[in-house]
Each structure stands twice: as C-alpha cells, then as structure tokens.
Amino acid sequence: MWLLKEKTKEISGCGISGIINVRGELIPGQTIISSICCQNERGNGLGAGYAAYGIYPELKDFYALHVMAIDKTALERVDEILAHKTFITYQEPIPTRKVKTLKDTPLFKRYFVKPKFIEDLQRYCGEDDEDNYIVSLVMYINEKVDGAYVISSGKNMGVFKGVGFPSEIAEFFRIDEYKAFIWTAHNRFPTNTPGWWGGAHPFTILDWSIVHNGEISSYGTNRRYLELFGYKCTLLTDTEVVAYLLDLLIRRHGLPLQLACKALAPPFWMEIDEMEEEEKELYRAIRVVYGGAVLNGPFAILFAYNGGLVGLNDRVKLRPLVCAKRGNFYYMASEEAAIRVICQDPEKVWAPKAGEPVIVELEEGVIPNQRSYLRGRKREVEEDELRAECQFIPLQRS
Amino acid sequence: MSLELNASSYHYSEVNRIIRQAIFSGEKEIILTGVNGHRYLFAGVTSEIKAKIYGTPGLDLGCFMRGPKIEVFGNVQDGAGNTMDEGKIVVHGLGGDVIGYAMRGGKIHIYGDVGYRVGIHMKAYQDKVPVIIIGGKAGDFLGEYMAGGIIILLGMNTIYPERDIAGLFLGTGMHGGKIYIRGQIKEKYLGLGLKPYPLEKEDEKEIETLLQDYCADFQMDLNEVLKEDFIKIVPYTHRPYGKIYAY
Numbered sequence: 001m002w003l004l005k006e007k008t009k010e011i012s013g014c015g016i017s018g019i020i021n022v023r024g025e026l027i028p029g030q031t032i033i034s035s036i037c038c039q040n041e042r043g044n045g046l047g048a049g050y051a052a053y054g055i056y057p058e059l060k061d062f063y064a065l066h067v068m069a070i071d072k073t074a075l076e077r078v079d080e081i082l083a084h085k086t087f088i089t090y091q092e093p094i095p096t097r098k099v100k101t102l103k104d105t106p107l108f109k110r111y112f113v114k115p116k117f118i119e120d121l122q123r124y125c126g127e128d129d130e131d132n133y134i135v136s137l138v139m140y141i142n143e144k145v146d147g148a149y150v151i152s153s154g155k156n157m158g159v160f161k162g163v164g165f166p167s168e169i170a171e172f173f174r175i176d177e178y179k180a181f182i183w184t185a186h187n188r189f190p191t192n193t194p195g196w197w198g199g200a201h202p203f204t205i206l207d208w209s210i211v212h213n214g215e216i217s218s219y220g221t222n223r224r225y226l227e228l229f230g231y232k233c234t235l236l237t238d239t240e241v242v243a244y245l246l247d248l249l250i251r252r253h254g255l256p257l258q259l260a261c262k263a264l265a266p267p268f269w270m271e272i273d274e275m276e277e278e279e280k281e282l283y284r285a286i287r288v289v290y291g292g293a294v295l296n297g298p299f300a301i302l303f304a305y306n307g308g309l310v311g312l313n314d315r316v317k318l319r320p321l322v323c324a325k326r327g328n329f330y331y332m333a334s335e336e337a338a339i340r341v342i343c344q345d346p347e348k349v350w351a352p353k354a355g356e357p358v359i360v361e362l363e364e365g366v367i368p369n370q371r372s373y374l375r376g377r378k379r380e381v382e383e384d385e386l387r388a389e390c391q392f393i394p395l396q397r398s
Numbered sequence: 399m400s401l402e403l404n405a406s407s408y409h410y411s412e413v414n415r416i417i418r419q420a421i422f423s424g425e426k427e428i429i430l431t432g433v434n435g436h437r438y439l440f441a442g443v444t445s446e447i448k449a450k451i452y453g454t455p456g457l458d459l460g461c462f463m464r465g466p467k468i469e470v471f472g473n474v475q476d477g478a479g480n481t482m483d484e485g486k487i488v489v490h491g492l493g494g495d496v497i498g499y500a501m502r503g504g505k506i507h508i509y510g511d512v513g514y515r516v517g518i519h520m521k522a523y524q525d526k527v528p529v530i531i532i533g534g535k536a537g538d539f540l541g542e543y544m545a546g547g548i549i550i551l552l553g554m555n556t557i558y559p560e561r562d563i564a565g566l567f568l569g570t571g572m573h574g575g576k577i578y579i580r581g582q583i584k585e586k587y588l589g590l591g592l593k594p595y596p597l598e599k600e601d602e603k604e605i606e607t608l609l610q611d612y613c614a615d616f617q618m619d620l621n622e623v624l625k626e627d628f629i630k631i632v633p634y635t636h637r638p639y640g641k642i643y644a645y
Contacts, residue, residue, distance in 0.1 A: 271566075320475075340454055
C-alpha cells in the first residue's frame with residue numbers, strides 16, 4: 001500500500017503562498033514556484049503542492065477530476081466508475097517529468113466529466129445538483145476504491161501534489177508549463193499526520209482548494225460534524241476538513257464568505273459582548289449553530305475558488321500570514337520574503353489581524369463559471385421528486 | 399574598510415558563514431544588500447560590530463547575539479532579536495510577530511507597526527534591561543509572560559489607522575518589567591488583573607532618555623512624541639499564577 005514515510009523531525013513550520021490577478025489575467029507557474037521555494041526551510045521534503053485556476057480553458061465546463069492511484073488496478077476501478085456514472089469528454093495521464101529524487105511515485109490521470117444525467121434529468125438537475133453529484137462521487141471513490149483518490153474535482157482548475165520539496169513537485173508535475181489567474185502553493189512539514197502523497201496540500205472539493213500551516217486540533221469534532229452531511233474524511237490529514245467545511249457552509253448553506261470565516265474562527269465572547277445588539281445576536285447564533293465547524297488550534301490558511309482567494313488566521317494568530325498588493329495582483333504568504341521575491345515593489349504590505357479574513361475576489365465577468373460568495377445565497381433549493389433523482393447513486397457491482 | 403555583500407544569490411547559511419569569517423578577521427562594519435528572507439543573520443555574534451541590512455531579513459534576525467548594532471532598511475520578519483543579549487536592532491519599517499522573544503538585554507527600535515506576541519517573556523537581570531520601542535501599533539499579547547525589561551508603544555507611525563493601539567490580552571501573565579503606552583488603552587483588553595497607572599517622576603525620566611535615543615535613530619521630534627500622556631502597565635504581583643497552582 002501507500003508508503004507512509006517517517007523521517008526524523010526537524011523544527012520548522014509549513015509554508016504557504018498564494019497569488020491572484022483580479023482581472024483574471026494568467027500568471028506563469030514559475031512565479032508561484034519562486035515564491036514557495038523562497039520558503040524552502042519551512043518544509044522538510046514530506047509534502048508540497050500547487051493549486052491552479054484557469055488551466056483548462058478549452059474544457060472549462062467540465063469537472064476536471066485529478067486522480068491519484070497506487071497502481072493500474074486502482075485506476076481501472078476508477079475508470080469503470082466514471083464510465084458508468086459520468087459523461088467523460090476527455091481523459092489523459094497527467095503529464096509528469098522524471099525526477100530522480102522522487103521515488104515510488106503514484107499514477108496520475110485526469111478526466112473531464114459531467115454527471116450522467118440522462119433525458120429528463122438533464123432539464124431538471126441544475127448546477128447545484130451537478131455539484132452535489134460530483135461531491136458524492138468523489139467521496140465514493142475516495143472511500144471505496146482501494147488505492148485511488150480524487151485529489152481535485154473543480155472546473156477549469158487542478159491540484160498537483162505529492163511527497164517532496166516544492167521544487168521537486170513542481171518539476172514532476174511540470175508546473176512551469178501552466179498559467180493560472182489564481183495560484184496557491186504549499187511546503188509541508190507534517191507534525192501529527194503521515195507525510196504521504198494523499199496527505200500533501202492543497203486539499204480540495206469541487207473548485208475549493210486549501211493550503212494550511214498549523215494544526216487543526218478540532219479535527220475529530222469537525223470530521224464527525226461533516227459526516228452528518230455526507231462528507232468522508234479519507235486522507236489522514238487534519239486540513240482535509242477545512243475544504244469540506246467551506247463547501248458545506250458557503251456553497252450548500254449559502255453563508256456569506258465573511259460570516260463563514262467567522263464560523264471557522266469565531267470572535268471571543270468578550271468581543272461579542274461589545275457588539276451592537278443585532279450583530280451580537282448574529283454572532284451568538286453563528287457560534288451556537290456552527291459549534292461543530294469551529295477550527296481549534298493554530299492555523300494560517302489560504303483557500304481559493306473559481307472567483308477568489310482568501311487568507312485566514314486562527315483568532316490568536318498562532319501562525320504567520322502577510323499580504324501585499326501591487327496593481328491587479330494580490331499576494332498572501334507565510335513570510336514577506338516569499339512575496340518580495342516575486343513582487344519587488346509592492347504598493348502595500350500588511351499583516352492581517354487574527355481571525356479577520358482577507359478576501360480578494362476577481363472583477364465581475366472576467367472568467368467563465370465565475371463564483372462570488374461575498375453576499376451569500378438567498379434562494380432556497382426546491383425539492384421535488386424528479387430532482388431527487390439527480391442524486392449520485394453508488395455503482396452496484398455484480 | 400567594510401564588508402559589502404550582495405546576499406541575493408546566496409543561501410542564508412553561506413551569508414552567515416561569510417559574515418562570521420569577516421568578523422573573525424577583524425571586520426567592524428558589514429553592509430548587506432539584496433537580503434530577502436535570509437534567516438538567522440548575525441545569530442550568536444558576540445563582537446561589537448555595526449551592520450546595515452537592505453531588504454527583508456528572514457526569521458530570527460540577530461537571535462542570541464551579544465553586541466552588534468544592526469540597522470535594517472526594510473521590514474523584519476518574525477522573531478527578530480530572539481533571546482538577544484546585548485546590542486541593538488533598528489528597523490526602518492515594520493516588524494513581524496514575536497519580536498524580542500525572551501530578550502535578555504540590548505535594544506530593539508522599530509519605526510512602524512509590529513505583529514503579535516512582541517516582547518513575549520522578556521527578562522532582566524541587574525543592569526541588563528532589554529528595551530523594545532515600537533513607533534506604530536502592536537497586535538495581541540504584547541509583553542505576554544513578561545518577566546523584566548521595558549516595552550514602549552507609541553502608536554504613531556502606523557499603517558493601520560482603524561486598529562486599536564494594542565490588541566487583546568496585553569501583558570497576560572506578566573510578572574516583571576514595564577510597558578509604557580502613549581495615549582489610552584481599553585482596560586478590559588489588558589491581561590487578567592492588570593491596570594494602567596499614570597507615570598511617576600522617575601518613569602518620565604526613564605522614557606525620556608530612552609525615547610531620545612529612539613528619536614535620534616529615526617529623526618523624529620522628541621517633543622512631538624512626549625506631547626501626549628503615557629500610561630504604565632506593571633504586574634500586580636510577581637506571581638500572577640501562584641494561587642492557581644497552589645492548593
């Protein structure tokens with residue numbers, strides 16, 4: 001099975017970096033590689049990864065499933081499920097280079113798919129149903145197929161990750177050949193969980209991707225909370241819960257982005273006591289309703305979606321996060337140096353406050369299938385018999 | 399004669415090796431350009447040299463050092479002056495988190511704002527009294543577990559007009575030392591049991607002397623700095639947790 005490496009622990013912390021161009025103009029992969037490699041000392045070679053948005057413009061309307069598999073058998077099983085459960089418009093191995101220092105590399109393949117809604121269902125099932133279908137499909141494969149994991153599943157985006165230093169993983173996945181309007185990157189120093197290919201960051205579901213420096217000590221609580229809503233944590237790493245929490249709170253429950261961040265990193269009760277009555281009531285409700293979603297422990301996270309990049313710290317700022325802006329570019333990283341290495345003359349450099357999200361969304365209408373979560377969602381999802389059939393039903397094996 | 403080095407193409411360990419070698423051969427002044435994220439610069443150096451750094455030095459600048467006077471033209475990252483013993487770090491910019499962590503002596507002068515947990519667990523012994531002066535504002539936990547030394551917070555040169563001068567939990571667990579703040583602070587944001595006090599005569603003399611040196615470093619007008627009243631935060635006991643652990 002998967003080789004779970006253990007090395008002597010060195011004192012360090014993970015490194016994260018993210019860039020967004022708010023006009024949707026594409027940024028070469030070399031830029032994010034330079035930034036994350038500037039923080040090389042923050043990792044120990046047990047994990048690195050990249051998330052790129054805008055890399056599949058010709059297949060922008062299909063969910064791009066990046067699949068990681070231990071061997072051909074596992075991959076064939078995924079092939080079979082996808083053939084039954086989706087329309088596959090295109091599939092290919094993810095192009096890689098041979099990197100001498102990377103041993104036992106898994107197989108990587110990408111599929112561009114749509115849920116298999118046939119005849120009437122195509123009319124009844126909307127975008128939400130398609131998203132929910134893909135979430136269930138990903139959970140099903142990750143849980144039920146031995147040795148195969150879907151490591152990203154959004155439209156026009158993809159995640160590339162594995163065990164190695166950021167430079168090695170970039171070389172392996174040919175990151176320098178991609179261009180994206182949002183990039184995030186991670187340099188891992190695993191603390192409590194194994195350094196394995198599936199445990200590298202970013203973690204994703206649909207077009208949500210997240211990189212994280214820190215430890216989610218509430219992992220158990222968060223995981224059980226997410227299970228109530230059908231999310232299965234299979235990747236043996238605390239950060240996985242954050243990706244699913246974002247999907248649940250923001251996409252499914254329709255919380256405005258800012259408020260969802262406050263559910264993850266709530267203000268102290270003493271701060272809530274000082275608020276105006278209406279605000280006080282709101283934040284009390286958030287703490288009561290979303291107790292299971294609170295992230296405890298130190299964290300600096302960057303998360304992205306088809307439309308924005310967000311930086312967030314735990315509420316006592318136990319991990320570093322620095323932001324900068326120049327023109328249409330925004331930068332977020334663990335260290336200021338990681339920004340300055342790719343942006344020599346920023347207009348503004350600042351350190352966000354603990355628990356205060358830094359939200360940067362793209363300008364309206366600059367990318368296909370653009371999402372904005374600033375305002376949250378008003379509309380209620382209608383339930384009817386036909387739409388119930390939009391659900392993903394696991395493959396029955398004879 | 400001084401050593402001038404463009405650090406941009408070197409790994410930090412190489413830069414530190416060159417610095418140490420130069421100091422060993424008697425160099426008294428070192429100028430580093432192109433610094434970006436180089437860690438542990440001047441770590442553990444015990445000579446009274448002068449250094450100028452252009453760029454953004456990496457984590458733990460001047461940690462454990464005893465003697466050097468470092469001037470940084472740029473911002474410093476987390477942990478600058480970590481456990482430093484003697485010497486001075488002057489920063490013409492912003493400071494990151496945990497500046498002056500467990501500092502035992504010497505001075506850190508920051509022109510602008512600083513991050514979280516600055517001056518955490520500073521300590522003093524006899525004539526060794528570390529000093530951190532911050533020209534801007536500070537994040538939460540300023541002077542947490544402080545055991546000695548002096549922190550002065552001015553709140554003047556800030557890029558965060560919307561923020562309070564200091565964050566939450568200022569001086570939490572403090573059991574020695576003093577924190578002087580220019581202006582007022584919300585009392586409930588102080589660490590448990592702490593209170594602000596007005597300055598006494600000797601306090602005024604103390605901060606005037608320290609601020610004279612600070613103002614000279616940044617060409618600031620001392621009278622302007624002293625125009626506003628200061629408050630003083632001191633521990634209410636030298637054993638704030640004594641009762642919690644004693645049965």
